[in-house]
Amino acid sequence: MFVIKLILAVLVLCGVAIYVINLNLVAKPTSVAGIESDHYQDDKYHNAAARIPMSFSETAALWLRFFTEKKINTTPNIAIPVQSISRADLNALSNDTLHIVKLGHSSILLKVYGEYWLIDPVFSDRASPFNFAGPKRFHQPPITLEDLPPIDKVLISHNHYDHLDKASVKILLSKTKQFFVPTGVDGDLISWGVAADKITTFDWWQEQETTQALVAFVPTQHFSGRGMSDGNSTLWGSWVIKAPQYSVYFSGDSGYFSGFKDIGDKYGPFDLTMIETGAYDNDWADIHMTPEDSVQAHIDLKGKTMMPIHNGTFDLAFHTWYDPFDRVVAESERRDVVLSTPEFGQIFSITDPAITRHWWKTE
Incomplete structure (x- = not known):
């Protein structure tokens, strides 16, 4: 039986590879991407600390896990609670502070002193290049793209399918004033119809003053790629937003690294950190944090x-769907960290008390 599963896994992998190549599912970085960056060499971006690449046998073993390992409770057995919101709800929010809505996975809607900002908007049913395969949503977004008010800024952390969604961008391009993206990612946006003059690219530690807040793009320890031949051809990172009175941090994806302390020293303290807590595994611990690492970050x-x-919406790993929540709650209590766990669609303001309801619990 093991041999049969192995053969099937190889055949499926080969079939997917051929399909991907035929569809040319690769990033389209701009030709000038990275030329002046000190972490861009040999047409690739690199983490500040070099990653040890997986050997062929390690890669094969990982693929075998994906195709043969039995998953337990990786999808919810409860209806994920989602609070529906409307444009009227959003417009009723005050314009003198910062409001936050967790839309799903890592997709965040902010109202920044009257302006609407989206971070990593993924509204598609699957975090995948295909509409028939790949991780499928556990729940629908609390508002549709069409019902969103005009968006002042869309911020993208990196080009993985669970963070950069082509279908969402194609709808947003007509209602968005500006796109802030890592260097190289502009190539994809332009190919999808976004006007070049709407796009601002960022290298690590680059800043831009806006009318509402200072925005800075800062490092993470991760990687990029949308196909089988474009690995690390575009940059990845995280976002700092420093408004007049309040500061927030959005992690994107990252393994735990010393860069978090550097960011904290330069831009902290932060009133709210939105930290990746999900899709972790010992086999890729250097690029996705455990919940305990997330609290330390x-x-x-x-x-x-x-x-x-980065949790509660897609099945992207082998842990149970609720494990990130249970572990981060336990670690935050142990480390005396204030943790907020809003439901999807639950609107809160930066000065509101932390939301502590454990909505993922069945009892």
């Missing part, structure tokens, strides 16, 4: 309140 960043993201 929040402490390094000098955060006041932490909101775990």
Whole structure:
């Protein structure tokens, strides 16, 4: 039986590879991407600390896990609670502070002193290049793209399918004033119809003053790629937003690294950190944090309140769907960290008390 599963896994992998190649599912970085960056060499971006690449046998073993390992409770056995919101609800929010809505996975809607900002908007049913395969949503977004008010800024952390969604961008391009993206990612946006003059690219540690807040793009320890031949051809990172009175941090995806402390020293403290807490595994611990690492990252960043993201929407790993929540709650209590766990669609303001209801619990 093991041999049969192995043969099937290889055949499926080969079939997917051929399909991907035929569809040319690769990033389209701009030709000038990275030329002046000190972490761009040999047409690739690199993490500040070099990653040890997986050997062929390790890669094969990982693929075998994906095709043969039995998953337990990786999809919810409860209806994920989602609070529906309307444009009227959003417009009724005040324009003198910062409001936050967790839309799903790592997708965040902010109202920044009257302006609407989206971070990593993924509204498609699957985090995948295909509409028939790949991780499928556990729940629908609390608002549709069409019902969103005009968007002032869309911020993208990196080009993986669970963070950069082509279908969402194609709808947003007509109602969005500006796109802030890592260097190289502009190539995809332009190919999808976004006007070049709407796009601003960022290298690590680059800043831009806007009318509402200072925005800075800062490092993470991760990678990029949308196909089988474009690995690390575009940059990845995280976002700092420093408004007049309040500061927030959005982690994107990252393994735990010393850069969190550097970011905290330069831009902290943060009133709210939105930290990746999900899709982790020992086989890729250097690029996705455990919940315990996520809490440590929040402490390094000098955060006041932490909101775990990158969870509750897609099955992207082998852990149970609720494991990120249970572990981050336990670790935050152990480390005396203020944790906020809003439901999807639950609107809150930066000065509101932390939301502590454990909505993922069945009892």
